[in-house]
Amino acid sequence: MKKPNDFNTTHEPTWCPGCGNFGLWGAFKQALAELDIPRHKIFGSYGIGCSSNGANFTKINVFHGLHGRPLPVAEGVKMANHDLTVIALGGDGDGFGEGGNHFMHACRANHDIAYFVHDNQIYGLTTGQTSPTSAKGIKSKSNPLGAIDRPVNPIALALSLGATFVARGFTGDIPHLAKLMKAAIKHKGFGFVDILQPCFTFNKHNTHQYFRERVYKLAGNDTSDFDKAQKLAREWDREDKIPLGIFFQNESEPVFHEQLPQLTKETLIKKKLPVNLKPDFQSYI
Amino acid sequence: MKINNFNWKIGGPAGFGVMSSGLMFAKACSRAGLFIHDYSEYPSLIRGGHNTYQVYVSEKQVHSQRKIVDLLVALNEQSIIEHLDELVKGSGVICDSAKVLFDKKSLKKKGIMLFDVPFNKIAKEVGGDEIMRNTVTLGATMALTKHDFKYLEKIINDQFSDKDKSIASQNIKAARAGFDFIKENYNIDSFDFFLQAQNNKPQMVVTANDTIALGALNAGCKFYAAYPMTPASSILHTLAARGPKHGMVVRHAEDEISVINMAQGASTAGVRSMVATSGGGFALMMEGFSLAGITETALVVVEVMRSGPATGLPTWTDQGDLKFVLGAGHGEFDRVIFAPGDQEEAFYLTELAFNITEIIQSPVIVLSDKYISESHLSIPFFDTKKIGIDRGKILTETEAKKLGDKYKRYQLTKDGISPRALPGQEGVRIFLNSDEHDEMGYSEESIQNRLDQVAKRAKKIKAAGKLLPPAKLYGDKTAKITLVGWGSVKGPILDAMQNQDLKKKVNYVHFPMVAPLPANTKNILAKSKKIVLIETNSQAQFADVLRAGTGIEVDHKILRFDGRPFYQSELVKEINKI
Structure with missing residues (x-):
């Protein structure tokens, strides 16, 4: 059995002291340790941002790609070798701003990957601009008079797009978050966890205290009830209460790679390269 | 009669x-x-x-x-x-x-x-x-x-x-x-x-899009991602229809940005991967293309040109994207660009592209255009053994295990090319990084490291060396006029040279590759008295490329940029005027 610290690299995290990313990272490592998957079979596809600097500190296979693009890379890896456990990680700007289109289609494709969004409602690495999940009215360097847009609701969005596992975690409760991450990775299909992660340096609104006062853990909710999940997803907007936990899960939906007949017997990476093109040539006569 | x-x-x-x-x-x-x-x-x-x-x-x-x-x-x-x-x-x-x-x-x-x-x-x-x-x-x-x-x-x-x-x-x-x-x-x-x-002999009736698809299949390409765009779409149709029975996965993704990132995911996992699009789609891929440059990911990109800018003439031919693909992607990194002259060259060059991209671990572009990509030519069956498969420095499971924690994805080597381990291989950690990185893959901004990695990446293209196609001379070596062209102008030029109305003695130097310029470029043009560039764009882009690469000046230009290909009869008329 591995320990969380087995997933440390030689590089120390570079996040600000008190950053929610520490909690997220700790929970991630704990989830990986508990899942007990050989390290070489885990693949992390990271975007760009404070969140994705985790690529340097986490000892798994890593593709530290572009801002907004961890999902397509993760999907490519999974289609090429579905024996790997593939996890995409990025921030809220990465996932709901730059990469919004990929999120939409990843939800409906139901690739068997997990997707963890470090949602701090602000752009951190670019030193504090409004993000797609910033609350309306929040002042930032890019919207000094306050955000005009209403925030994206990632939970409601994922549900509406047909995601088969939708959860929300909070870096203030590491054991609970680790449990959610574990469930998302184990989930057969697209496992989405929106993770509330305070940015102490740039977000003075969504502080640790802010979340502490509002979060509560879902207990006993029927995760197969889509309509109920949709209602719960709106609680933060309507009642200023923030449910944590699994909103919805559906494992009866087939995952993407299992619907490709050419992948039923072996992974793509195991296919023999030479092919017989004679019949193809013949068909062009 | x-x-x-x-x-x-x-x-x-x-x-x-x-x-x-x-x-x-x-x-x-x-x-x-x-x-x-x-x-x-x-x-x-x-x-x-x-x-x-x-x-x-x-x-x-x-x-x-x-x-x-x-x-x-x-x-x-x-x-x-x-x-x-x-x-x-x-x-x-x-x-x-x-x-x-x-x-x-x-x-x-x-x-x-x-x-x-x-x-x-x-x-x-x-x-x-x-x-x-x-x-x-x-x-x-x-x-x-x-x-x-x-x-x-x-x-x-x-x-x-x-x-x-x-x-x-x-x-x-x-x-x-x-x-x-x-x-x-x-x-x-x-x-x-x-x-x-x-x-x-039995003949296939094929377009260059057909032969690009067939070339990819023959090269063992197993992952193809695309977003439809004329005139590249038929590659998607062909591979979607034919690919799966050869074990290929074809993914019509949500946009070209997804396409190029997804293909790099598949390639990172160890699968030969290709994407294809036209100029507008390739423009959307720019950041991802650059990503392949710094992560050193093998990838074949097909760009089938049509007339731009922007939507331009969507169904008409053009060679106006030459400088665009030469400079594609921000930052500096080498790429190889093949420019097949006809449907047959498209097959072998696409196949070769897969070897080159894995050998140099940098992207390779196959630059076609609407003219050859949608025109059929009758040609005999291809020699499927001619090119062969060379996967470059991919490590076996045993080699990877032996290296274990010492494995460095971006190891500094003599030829600049580092051993490539694959995720799932025991003992090694694969770390591909779009940040400038050290040999292990960690983000690293120090001066010496930056200099080392830039120098490493710049060296790699040399490893492709002799595998790259030379410029080819057609016709009489001693002819006073040398026609120069790249890509799809080859067909009309060869036919014009056979035309009995042609009054001048000419030969033709064909460039099946535009980056790097073929090693024999200077030599093959050394004896030319008058160089006539024939190109389907308005700016004679290849003249600049040739000058920049060799110092050679083009003496005369025959250009067409109305979306139509050259006709041999028109070329004959123009050449006779020189």
């Missing part, structure tokens, strides 16, 4: 089956052992507009389309009006005078023969639907060219083999009726063109 030298054109609105009849006629000729080149023009819409498809048939290998039409099948009146200037004395026109108000007497005055075939009526009466009018005209064409009807019958059967049997038999009936109508109502000997079967 003109035997086996025949230029046929069919024109009509989109939705009239112009494209499918064109290909059927091309195959009816190629199956008779004749050589064909076809070329189609169509606007960017699904119904209406004006579509044409022309097939040039010859007793020997041809490379391009012809201007003068020997037989025009006019499915509507517009087809006659649009192409009147392509008809000469002795040319024929098949039309249905019931639907054509055009003054036929003026045609006869020009010596153009009119074959009035009530194809709309025949199609309805015999086939049961006017939609078969195009098939009736194919039958009429067979009769006028004295071509054996059985070739058409067979191709119709094949064409509709996946549909209800009655569809093929009705179409054959319609074709036969057209054939008989001509025989009964016209003296076919008055039309001076003959198509006679000749002995020949």
Whole structure:
């Protein structure tokens, strides 16, 4: 059995002291340790941002790609070798701003990957601009008079797009978050966890205290009830209460790679390269 | 009497089956052992507009389309009006005078023969639907060219083999009726063109998009991602249809940005991967293309050019993206760019692209254009063993395990190329990083590291060395005029060189690769007295590329940038003026 610290690299995290990313990272490592998957079979596809600097500190296979693009890379890896456990990680700007289109289609494709969004409602690495999940009215360097847009609701969005596992975690409760991450990775299909992660340096609104006062853990909710999940997803907007936990899960939906007949017997990476093109040539006569 | 030298054109609105009849006629000729080149023009819409498809048939290998039409099948009146200037004395026109108000007497005055075939009526009466009018005209064409009807019958059967049997038999009936109508109502000997079967190896009738797809399959490409874009879309269609039985996964992704990132995911996992698009789609891929440069990910990118900027002329040909692909992606990294000159080169260069990209661990572009990517050529089967598969420095499971924690994805080596382990191999950690990174892959911004990694990446292209194609000389070495071209201008130039109206002695230096410039570029042009650049863009972009790479100045330029390809007859005229 591995320990969380087995997933440390030689590089120390570079996040600000008190950053929610520490909690997220700790929970991630704990989830990986508990899942007990050989390290070489885990693949992390990271975007760009404070969140994705985790690529340097986490000892798994890593593709530290572009801002907004961890999902397509993760999907490519999974289609090429579905024996790997593939996890995409990025921030809220990465996932709901730059990469919004990929999120939409990843939800409906139901690739068997997990997707963890470090949602701090602000752009951190670019030193504090409004993000797609910033609350309306929040002042930032890019919207000094306050955000005009209403925030994206990632939970409601994922549900509406047909995601088969939708959860929300909070870096203030590491054991609970680790449990959610574990469930998302184990989930057969697209496992989405929106993770509330305070940015102490740039977000003075969504502080640790802010979340502490509002979060509560879902207990006993029927995760197969889509309509109920949709209602719960709106609680933060309507009642200023923030449910944590699994909103919805559906494992009866087939995952993407299992619907490709050419992948039923072996992974793509195991296919023999030479092919017989004679019949193809013949068909062009 | 003109035997086996025949230029046929069919024109009509989109939705009239112009494209499918064109290909059927091309195959009816190629199956008779004749050589064909076809070329189609169509606007960017699904119904209406004006579509044409022309097939040039010859007793020997041809490379391009012809201007003068020997037989025009006019499915509507517009087809006659649009192409009147392509008809000469002795040319024929098949039309249905019931639907054509055009003054036929003026045609006869020009010596153009009119074959009035009530194809709309025949199609309805015999086939049961006017939609078969195009098939009736194919039958009429067979009769006028004295071509054996059985070739058409067979191709119709094949064409509709996946549909209800009655569809093929009705179409054959319609074709036969057209054939008989001509025989009964016209003296076919008055039309001076003959198509006679000749002995020949079996030939494929393929576009460069077909051969790019086949080349990828033969190279063992197992992952193809794309977002549809004319004129690259048929690569997606071909691979979606044919790929899975060769074990390939084809993914029509949400956008081109996803496409290029997804393909890099698959490539990182160890699968040979390709993407294809046109200029606009490639523009969307820019950041991802640059990503492959710094992560050192193997990837084949096909760019099938059309006229820009932006949406431009979506269905017309152009070589205007040359400098765009040369400079594609922000930051500095090397790429190899192949520019196949024809459908055959496209097969072998695509295959080679997969070897090169894995050897140098940097992206390789195959730069095609609408002209060759949508024009068919008859060519014999490819030699599937000619190129072979070379995967470069990929580590085996055992080699990876042995390295264990010491494995460095970006290890500094003599040739700049680092061993490539794959995720899932035990003992090693794969760390690909779009940040500048150290040898292990960790983000690293120190001066020495940056210098080392930049130098490492710059060295890699040399490893492709002798595998890269040279510039090729066609014609007499001592000719005073040297024509220079890259990519698809090859066909019209080769045909122009054979044209008896050509008054100047010329040779041709063909560039199947535009980056890096072939190693023999300076040598091969050293003795040229006058260099004439032939290119389908308005800025003579290759002149700048040649000057920058070799200091060689082009003396004369023949450019075309109206979306149409060169015709050999036009080239002859231009060259004669020099």
